Amino acid sequence: MNVLIDTIDPDDLGELADFHDAGHGTADDFLADMLNGLRQAQKEISCKYFYDKRGSALFDEICDLEEYYPTRTELSILATRAPEIASLAGPAAHLVEFGSGSSSKVRLLLNAMEAPSSYVAVDISRDHLIASTRDLASEYLDIDVVPVCADYTREFELPTGLQGKNVTGFFPGSTIGNFAPEQAATFLGRWAKVLGSGAGLVIGVDLKKPRALLEAAYNDARGVTAEFNENLLVRANTELNADFDLSAFAHDARWNEAAGRIEMHLVSQRDQTVNIADQAFNFQADETIHTENSHKYGLAEFTDMAGRAGWDAPATWTDPNNLFSVHFLRAR
Numbered sequence: 063m064n065v066l067i068d069t070i071d072p073d074d075l076g077e078l079a080d081f082h083d084a085g086h087g088t089a090d091d092f093l094a095d096m097l098n099g100l101r102q103a104q105k106e107i108s109c110k111y112f113y114d115k116r117g118s119a120l121f122d123e124i125c126d127l128e129e130y131y132p133t134r135t136e137l138s139i140l141a142t143r144a145p146e147i148a149s150l151a152g153p154a155a156h157l158v159e160f161g162s163g164s165s166s167k168v169r170l171l172l173n174a175m176e177a178p179s180s181y182v183a184v185d186i187s188r189d190h191l192i193a194s195t196r197d198l199a200s201e202y203l204d205i206d207v208v209p210v211c212a213d214y215t216r217e218f219e220l221p222t223g224l225q226g227k228n229v230t231g232f233f234p235g236s237t238i239g240n241f242a243p244e245q246a247a248t249f250l251g252r253w254a255k256v257l258g259s260g261a262g263l264v265i266g267v268d269l270k271k272p273r274a275l276l277e278a279a280y281n282d283a284r285g286v287t288a289e290f291n292e293n294l295l296v297r298a299n300t301e302l303n304a305d306f307d308l309s310a311f312a313h314d315a316r317w318n319e320a321a322g323r324i325e326m327h328l329v330s331q332r333d334q335t336v337n338i339a340d341q342a343f344n345f346q347a348d349e350t351i352h353t354e355n356s357h358k359y360g361l362a363e364f365t366d367m368a369g370r371a372g373w374d375a376p377a378t379w380t381d382p383n384n385l386f387s388v389h390f391l392r393a394r
């Protein structure tokens with residue numbers, strides 16, 4: 063059940079129609095996931111913990127990097143195809159974005175759609191979500207803007223009133239690539255059921271391409287991606303009272319050909335012990351914490367998976383260089 067949080071004055075939502083907080087991504091969740099992840103043979107931490115206020119700001123910086131082709135490429139596809147997307151979504155649609163970040167790409171859709179009714183923005187990064195949706199709501203006064211702070215890998219309720227309505231989901235940024243393919247299929251299957259038969263889903267999917275282009279995109283020369291990756295350790299030190307020595311871990315991003323994914327790791331620079339909540343974790347030199355996967359797909363590989371998860375793919379678009387794809391899916 064969603065609750066209206068009490069740290070925001072309900073009279074002070076600005077132009078926001080409402081605010082929902084599923085209570086996910088708490089310090090308790092972070093601690094439990096961190097301890098469990100560091101106990102694995104291959105140490106790991108979920109990439110969802112990149113995103114506090116600083117992590118979200120760093121992600122926006124990544125989007126502007128020369129090496130990071132996905133954002134500008136997806137934006138160019140959305141800008142070109144916005145009229146077709148608007149026509150497929152239909153009039154008075156309710157738009158639900160998963161991992162809404164700065165809510166910048168959605169403006170292209172809202173501007174093209176015929177009298178959209180509402181925009182529901184789902185994100186785990188609470189402060190950034192509130193700031194971004196407040197900005198958007200002040201610009202789009204005719205649209206109900208509802209931020210939902212939730213972890214979309216867990217169960218949560220969408221605001222009431224969407225049942226039986228014309229709903230289109232929006233999942234840009236190739237964020238679906240953070241899931242392993244079987245998790246991606248589960249995510250797509252769940253939302254086909256929740257959004258309902260006939261619902262649309264506009265989804266951005268990064269495509270397979272030569273290793274050099276991929277690895278450059280995640281190992282930028284200015285080191286912004288490295289700072290983003292290391293923000294996990296900064297958060298653990300600040301929020302969990304851990305004692306990670308930031309200078310003793312290095313960012314690394316590598317293409318795993320067999321798995322079809324870019325993997326991000328934090329590499330221990332020496333033998334060392336890290337303490338978190340009275341528990342000690344030993345690292346050998348060169349041992350890594352696996353922090354993110356970014357799976358890349360072929361076009362048919364993705365639409366076949368979406369098909370098995372209950373979605374037809376009436377439209378698929380790419381850029382002229384076949385770097386990135388945007389699909390309009392329709393729930394059966």
Ligand SMILES: C[S@@+](CC[C@H](N)C(=O)[O-])C[C@H]1O[C@@H](n2cnc3c(N)ncnc32)[C@H](O)[C@@H]1O
Nearest residue numbers: 110113161162163185186187212213214234235
């Ligand atoms: C790769 S960014 C994409 C942001 C934006 N949609 C775009 O395309 O530029 C992923 C976004 O999803 C959010 N996010 C990541 N994992 C999440 C989760 N498990 N639940 C909810 N939001 C999540 C992050 O806070 C971030 O805003």
